[in-house]
Amino acid sequence: MVASRFGRVLRRGAAPLPRTRRSLSGAALAQLGAQRFYVQPGERRAYGPLGAELKKNLLQQWWASALGCSRERILPIGSPLKLANGVTAVAARALPFAVSDRGSDRAGALQQYVPSLDLVGRRLPFGLAESGVCFPASEEALRGVELRCSPVTSAAEVTLASLAWFSSPRTSSQWLDHWTRQRMKWWRRFASTPSDFTSSDVDSKDLKSGTSHGVRILYRFPWGSEPLETLWSLGDTELLRTHQGARTKLQCRDGRRSVVPYVISMSSNMDHGLLAYLSNSLQQVQKVDGKQRLHQRKVLKLHPALAPVKVALDMGRGATVELRQVCEGLLQELQEAGITAWPGYLETAPQSMEQLHTKYDEMGVLFTMVISESTLESGLLHVRSRDTTIRETKHISEVKKFLLKYISAAENI
Incomplete structure (x- = not known):
């Protein structure tokens, strides 16, 4: 189901709100x-x-x-x-x-x-x-x-x-x-x-x-x-x-x-x-939100098969040592599965979520995952898509399977 849903997103270039590209x-x-x-x-x-x-x-x-x-x-x-x-x-x-x-x-x-x-x-x-x-x-x-x-x-x-x-x-x-x-x-x-x-x-x-x-x-x-x-x-x-x-x-x-x-x-x-x-993937995306406000962002929409980084791992506020340990464990699991991941949690300069999204969109990263206090408590984390900007909540145990299905579906499009 995950693969087919994101396959449809890839094929039609779906977006949650009207937008133009140049x-x-x-x-x-x-x-x-x-x-x-x-x-x-x-x-x-x-x-x-x-x-x-x-x-x-x-x-x-x-x-x-x-x-x-x-x-x-x-x-x-x-x-x-x-x-x-x-x-x-x-x-x-x-x-x-x-x-x-x-x-x-x-x-x-x-x-x-x-x-x-x-x-x-x-x-x-x-x-x-x-x-x-x-x-x-x-x-x-x-x-x-x-x-x-x-x-x-x-x-x-x-x-x-x-x-x-x-x-x-x-x-x-x-x-x-x-x-x-x-x-x-x-x-x-x-x-x-x-x-x-x-x-x-x-x-x-x-x-x-x-x-x-x-x-x-x-x-x-x-x-x-x-x-x-x-x-x-x-x-x-x-x-x-x-x-x-x-x-x-x-x-x-x-x-x-x-x-x-x-x-x-x-x-x-x-x-x-x-x-x-x-050159072909670098776009200026303009999006109008529900209040008719215009938002612009640069995004490197490389095909999933070519994108150098499939997922970026970052952590929110909370117990830094414990969150980093979770990030390191997830990073190792993804790399062992052949999924390239960016260890954003290692950066020390404080950045807002908007700054993180801007950076990773320009890097062409397919998904951004944020490990937070709720991850420690319930195992849940937020997954944001580069192409749709939609954020979903997933259990950490589902992440690898989700990414592998997505990448497999994209390979066949």
Whole structure:
């Protein structure tokens, strides 16, 4: 019942009172990102604890999507990063801008194509997926780090998640259409405003030799549109070049025929994705109460699957030692269940409930729980929802089950 009720809330964006929403500027995004532990402006790809957790969650969702689409036909791989001019990956981090002689993140998948054939019975189609840090070299890769000029962060390296899909030449165009739809659906799945995510064909003058088609998935930031992901239809040119034209060892079965596969390459910039979801989720919510008074608040409405913190634990007035012990016990129970919790009870500066709600809304925390004297007496505590601002009373023994059901329901929406 709990899961279904909150599933309906998530689907319809329900609120107890009429309200309007509007997105905020890049400056507001930068300020909140720094203030609420997401990013550090001026630092090269430096994330605070919440930014690091958000990036981890985003990567986990990408892997779940990639392997879940066709688990027996998509294999995870890991390719070593090779840098130009003999520079090592460790040394490159000290350079103002380092470049990779891989040319792109897909080179690792092309190199591992032949060793992977036995795992798929030399049958098409199949894919190889990987993620990791890249130091872009190509013009197209450089386009993928344009956010170094954004008001939020700069870039010299990017975290990419990539999938190389090998299919028969006769079905390659259909597979490109299929993956474009799937990838757009994935990006929009976690969005508060899905229409901010769009796609466009790559101009023919930007296509490389051997590339027949390209599609970019873009996000409309306050400062302009930026690419999140690029899909290329590569034909067999790069695969043949990688393996010195050895067509015989590259052939796979397409029904009864043996063919050299065509390659569709998909590359997602996780750093851009993180900023896109921060921008898409940051809203100025206006609410009119029963007395026709206007209230405004900033809220980071990250999708529950991406939200770095699911619940914040704070304590009200009362016997401090006993309340803290209850908070610590509940924190441990939630963490053991895989639920990320913020130990707000450790902060010593006094704050009103309104200040706490403001802080946690801007951090994107799904629920705030306050342990008070009544918790010690009856086991009851208050649970406030970020999205509805409704406060409910629950027994402390029900909290873990309640959160797990909520998160499970949100995952399936």
